[in-house]
Amino acid sequence: MPVPFNLAVELDSVLKSAAAAAGLDAAGFAPEVRVADPKHGDFQANGVLSYAKSRKENPRAVAEKLVAALPETVRAQCDVAIAGPGFINFTLKPAALLAWLRTFSNREALTTGAGAAHAGQTWVIDYSSPNTAKQMHVGHLRSAVIGEAICRLLAFTGARVIRDNHLGDWGTQFGKLIYGFKRWADPAALAADPIAELERLYKLGNNATPDGSPELDEARRELVALQNGDPENVALWQKFSEVSLAAFQQIYDRLGIRFDHNLGESFYNDKVERVYRELTDTGLAVESEGALVVFHPEHPRFKSQPFLVRKGDGASNYATTDLATALYRTEHFNADGIVVVTDFRQSDHFEQLILTVKKWFAAKNYRLPEFHHVTFGAVTGEDGKALKTRSGDVIKLKDLLDEAEERAFAIVTEKNPELPENERRDIARAVGIGAVQYADLSQNRSSNYVFSWDKMLALDGNTAPYLLYAVARIHSIFRKAGVNPADTSADAQAAALETAAEIALARKLVKFPDAIRLATESLRPHFLCLYLFELAGDYSSFNNADKVLVDDPAIRARRLLLCARTLLVLETGLTLLGLRTLTRM
């Protein structure tokens, strides 16, 4: 019998069969297998409690019947015990742990095992999505980091992932920018740092066009000219987009991000008429105070708080383009799932959007993809307020990443002064950027998080340096042994796991699939972070308790096997989070 990837899922289905064999009402029985507290076992089934309760039976008696009906193959692999009011605990035997570790021996095997979850599905992920002609700042960090991790998790679990950067590249601000550009553009500054110059020109344009002024009318005429296809303004707008994307890509390169599409708001310009028409035809949208709006009468708030899909002046807004975008992703990409990653302040908007899409698609008989708004809290300084520079300015993302690398470089230089500078620079890039990414990902994304250089760069605790250090130490052992960690040819010599630290590590390793499942189902990468942190802790304990490179070939082989799999899982997991791992630090 092949070794299953996710043992919890396997036990769940085994218990369902056992329920039928034991004469239980199998259709009404959910085993509820989950990862157990290690002191009780590896996995625990709690389902008999609610089953027995609803049928007024004795839960322990039900559990005993169920356990008696378990196939011999399960008993061969696990110790099974009934505990407390009727929990069923499964503790894997060392031989079963070893069998799993031998089976899932490389990235391909893990990918194949995990790939069943979203096999054959297409998911469109909308993240980062900055405004063109503006620099990315600290507020753009979380969407990019969380979005990329979600992309990688979905791809790992079998989905075809389409990364779409939904740029803010349209709207009234371009009239003011063109107005400023035509008057004050500095060619030298434009060549040196185009985005900074565009930002300066926008500010000049904005300041020069106060409400009610003839200058504002002029800026509006520039916008109308752009929208009507005036060649000069269109060329300028295209230039703004090009230099913006080039600048964004410099940030994305450092974060390991590469988009498949940059379909910004402008792309949907010619697609909004259909939205108006279909929402009106289906009766979903109505005129209100001169605008076209959608109410949701069944909703406590949106029955009176409108979703405004066309402004009173006839222009579209972001609700319109977001509706057009949802349709395009469904029809053109054939999406099974759509994920939009933005901060929590847009929750109302996306709740209204999703409600509207559901009704609209149902009325038109369009296939409805899963639609998730992945929200995240604010990044704050240690005072709990929005993160700013000392002078109170917005922190540019480029400066933040630079500082991360500089701080990491100082630490590497202090710890390992003998390494050549270019290697210390390379380590500092991986550790510094990784620290920023990991700090963002390791916390439940719903809450705000406090940005602290000292905490994210610490070598203790749930941090990127701690995990990267564990990886580097394992590589160090293989260097000393003169063995390639990917080489599995000596695995057969591995004796059964024996010491407490070996077994604890192996028991943690086999739970990787559950961490992937949790993180992916909930679109919350922190579940994977927590798992990797615990795994690194178990590895460090093992590393401290048991010497790997001992003379006894059987012991050496099994410990090298454990090291190799720990390395595999840590590197796979960190890669899924978007981090780059190191062989030395």
Next chain:
RNA sequence: GCGGUGGUAGCUCAGCCGGAUAGAGCAACGGUUUUCUAAACCGUCGGUCGCGGGUUCGAGUCCCGCCCACCGCGCCA
């Protein structure tokens, strides 16, 4: 006013459909290295899970009320 998110150890946070004696890290205190990276490991101390009710075999988790913080709520995105 309506709604969203949060409130768990001194600090920063986990706690997956309700499950066993609520867990980590930091800080504090005490240990461990002739050793594969001590950037490590082990231990001790630390809790009225915001407050009050309720549901039940069982509540940090679900329901009701209240308090506090942040955020959103008609033509910005």
